[in-house]
Amino acid sequence: MAFESLSGKLQEVFKKLRGKGKLSEKDIKDAMREVKVALLEADVNFKVVKDFINAVTEKALGQEVMESLTPAQQVIKIVNEELTSLMGSTQSWLNLGNKIPAVIMMVGLQGSGKTTACGKLANLLKKQGKNPMLVACDVIRPAAIKQLQVVGSNVNVPVFTMGDKTNPVDIAKASIDYAKSHNMDVVIIDTAGRLHIDDELMEELINIKKVVNPDEILLVVDAMTGQDAVNVASSFNERLDITGVILTKLDGDTRGGAALSIKAVTQKPIKYIGTGEKLSDIEPFYPDRMASRILGMGDVLTLIEKA
Amino acid sequence: LKTRDNLTSKIDNIVGFGRKINEELLEELEEILILADVGVNTTSAIIEGIRQKVKERKVSDASMLKELLAEEVYEILQKDVEPFALTSPMVILVVGVNGVGKTTTIGKLANLYKKEGKKVMLVAGDTFRAAAIDQLEIWAERVNCPIIKHQEGSDPASVIFDGIQAAKARGIDVLICDTAGRLHNKKNLMEELRKIRKVIDREYPEAKVETLLVLDATTGQNAIQQAKIFKEVSNITGIVLTKLDGTAKGGIIVAIKAELGIPIRYIGIGEEIEDLQVFDAKSFVSAIFE
Ligand SMILES: Nc1nc2c(ncn2[C@@H]2O[C@H](COP(=O)(O)OP(=O)(O)OP(=O)(O)O)[C@@H](O)[C@H]2O)c(=O)[nH]1
Ligand SMILES: Nc1nc2c(ncn2[C@@H]2O[C@H](COP(=O)(O)OP(=O)(O)OP(=O)(O)O)[C@@H](O)[C@H]2O)c(=O)[nH]1
Ligand SMILES: [Mg+2]
Ligand SMILES: [Mg+2]
Numbered sequence: 001m002a003f004e005s006l007s008g009k010l011q012e013v014f015k016k017l018r019g020k021g022k023l024s025e026k027d028i029k030d031a032m033r034e035v036k037v038a039l040l041e042a043d044v045n046f047k048v049v050k051d052f053i054n055a056v057t058e059k060a061l062g063q064e065v066m067e068s069l070t071p072a073q074q075v076i077k078i079v080n081e082e083l084t085s086l087m088g089s090t091q092s093w094l095n096l097g098n099k100i101p102a103v104i105m106m107v108g109l110q111g112s113g114k115t116t117a118c119g120k121l122a123n124l125l126k127k128q129g130k131n132p133m134l135v136a137c138d139v140i141r142p143a144a145i146k147q148l149q150v151v152g153s154n155v156n157v158p159v160f161t162m163g164d165k166t167n168p169v170d171i172a173k174a175s176i177d178y179a180k181s182h183n184m185d186v187v188i189i190d191t192a193g194r195l196h197i198d199d200e201l202m203e204e205l206i207n208i209k210k211v212v213n214p215d216e217i218l219l220v221v222d223a224m225t226g227q228d229a230v231n232v233a234s235s236f237n238e239r240l241d242i243t244g245v246i247l248t249k250l251d252g253d254t255r256g257g258a259a260l261s262i263k264a265v266t267q268k269p270i271k272y273i274g275t276g277e278k279l280s281d282i283e284p285f286y287p288d289r290m291a292s293r294i295l296g297m298g299d300v301l302t303l304i305e306k307a
Numbered sequence: 308l309k310t311r312d313n314l315t316s317k318i319d320n321i322v323g324f325g326r327k328i329n330e331e332l333l334e335e336l337e338e339i340l341i342l343a344d345v346g347v348n349t350t351s352a353i354i355e356g357i358r359q360k361v362k363e364r365k366v367s368d369a370s371m372l373k374e375l376l377a378e379e380v381y382e383i384l385q386k387d388v389e390p391f392a393l394t395s396p397m398v399i400l401v402v403g404v405n406g407v408g409k410t411t412t413i414g415k416l417a418n419l420y421k422k423e424g425k426k427v428m429l430v431a432g433d434t435f436r437a438a439a440i441d442q443l444e445i446w447a448e449r450v451n452c453p454i455i456k457h458q459e460g461s462d463p464a465s466v467i468f469d470g471i472q473a474a475k476a477r478g479i480d481v482l483i484c485d486t487a488g489r490l491h492n493k494k495n496l497m498e499e500l501r502k503i504r505k506v507i508d509r510e511y512p513e514a515k516v517e518t519l520l521v522l523d524a525t526t527g528q529n530a531i532q533q534a535k536i537f538k539e540v541s542n543i544t545g546i547v548l549t550k551l552d553g554t555a556k557g558g559i560i561v562a563i564k565a566e567l568g569i570p571i572r573y574i575g576i577g578e579e580i581e582d583l584q585v586f587d588a589k590s591f592v593s594a595i596f597e
Binding site for chain 2: 045195
């Protein structure tokens with residue numbers, strides 16, 4: 001397992017000094033080089049890694065590690081703690097405010113998992129006794145509306161659509177009126193996938209935001225995303241001032257370093273994670289587990305809890 | 308493409324001002340490659356290759372760096388690659404993880420082959436995802452080619468079996484099979500894919516089979532694992548790299564070619580039917596580095 005490999009590499013680094021007692025600055029530097037490679041292999045953004053390593057090196061140079069008998073474990077512990085704290089606190093709830101209906105808007109790149117996440121959130125809300133409605137604002141992808149309708153019927157939630165010939169901004173606006181007159185208390189808007197550099201389509205999102213005044217704008221990001229995650233997240237955040245992130249496809253074996261990059265550049269909380277294609281496959285985000293995962297310790301904690 | 312200009316100008320930045328090729332410069336180049344998702348291992352190998360060439364050829368001017376880099380990457384991408392041959396009859400099985408662009412790519416490929424005068428037919432092998440069949444049907448209409456489909460929830464191997472029989476009966480040149488997105492670490496789904504692959508080999512031995520793995524250019528190092536396992540299960544013969552119209556550089560394909568030897572066949576550069584290009588190592592590399 002990857003954890004063994006980082007842990008093993010650090011042991012290797014520190015083996016040479018057995019008997020020598022104390023760690024030198026060079027020992028720490030060597031150890032940090034291994035940590036750096038581990039983070040890069042986990043797809044944490046290069047620049048984020050650089051800053052992180054600098055910060056951790058400073059900490060690790062403190063007295064305790066230097067004199068520790070198990071320096072490799074000490075270093076991993078410090079790295080893990082720092083990573084966890086960077087990842088933020090657990091914030092897996094939706095801020096739905098006071099107005100009725102509350103509005104949630106889903107945005108993101110093509111194929112990231114927005115439509116599926118709409119269904120998952122609707123499912124969660126319904127279980128909490130809410131009366132949610134889905135809104136089909138993707139008029140671009142072939143069969144996107146049909147997909148949302150299937151998703152909606154699977155969780156037994158109505159889907160508002162005006163077909164694919166109406167402007168998404170108008171659809172969004174009309175959906176709010178419809179929700180008001182039909183006793184719906186939460187509106188979840190599915191939007192078409194788009195590139196963060198597509199000005200025209202980004203403008204469309206800004207206009208939807210203007211007419212629906214959303215309580216939550218959630219950026220849906222594929223956990224397998226590489227170095228570009230920072231550009232994607234910062235562009236969406238700059239234009240829309242997102243309120244949070246949903247990280248999808250974490251049922252794969254990706255280390256998911258994008259989580260750290262996104263948090264570092266947007267400072268917005270990761271609220272939920274997607275862990276499968278089924279509409280019940282959504283879980284709260286735990287910063288400590290994500291940190292362990294990025295370092296390659298796998299989902300040991302999750303497994304322990306489930307057992 | 309915008310993204311490539313970016314990378315080029317970044318390299319131009321570091322090689323300007325009459326600099327020499329030295330360790331500092333190579334370190335900056337390393338950063339650029341890692342930011343393009345080339346990965347730590349392959350980046351190290353490329354840098355080492357450049358170091359060798361610098362020594363052998365006794366070059367030192369930084370202006371040579373771009374050329375050396377292009378040469379290194381081109382060597383990796385082009386090594387032992389036979390050109391993609393469209394023959395008849397042929398089955399193209401399209402596989403990959405969720406949401407990478409499989410169904411869209413199939414629409415684009417069908418359009419391309421049809422324009423080359425081939426009789427093309429699609430098979431709706433994704434019987435799982437909501438409205439996946441409807442989505443492929445829309446593409447079949449756009450391209451104006453026949454499609455074989457079963458109901459949502461039915462066995463994917465059996466719809467592909469039917470597709471093969473129909474292709475034989477109607478004298479189809481190229482049969483393109485869609486499959487449901489699946490993560491490579493899902494054992495049962497990968498077994499299902501193995502079974503699909505077996506059905507094709509058994510039922511259509513006279514056809515040439517190409518299995519294309521679709522990769523999203525924004526994907527990071529996990530793509531290597533995807534390629535490894537999909538190759539093992541379904542004998543991948545080529546890669547399609549999609550979403551290159553974004554800002555991601557898709558450098559992961561260099562790592563995959565270097566480590567697994569799988570050639571890149573096509574690139575996707577948008578959501579429209581024409582947004583597909585035949586991959587050409589030379590122009591790919593030169594678009595990035597020149
Ligand atoms: N394994 C897994 N698959 C997921 C998850 N979330 C979504 N998917 C799959 O990812 C693919 C894309 O999901 P969609 O919900 O259609 O993504 P989208 O962002 O709406 O896509 P576009 O509308 O085309 O931009 C589908 O095959 C989903 O089943 C997840 O958490 N795990
Ligand atoms: N910008 C861009 N978007 C693309 C490209 N190729 C596909 N897409 C979009 O990516 C999203 C997912 O594409 P699909 O073809 O449905 O992907 P898939 O792999 O079949 O997805 P599943 O069947 O759910 O696993 C859609 O919104 C497509 O329009 C591309 O080259 N560039
Ligand atoms: Mg969608
Ligand atoms: Mg598909």
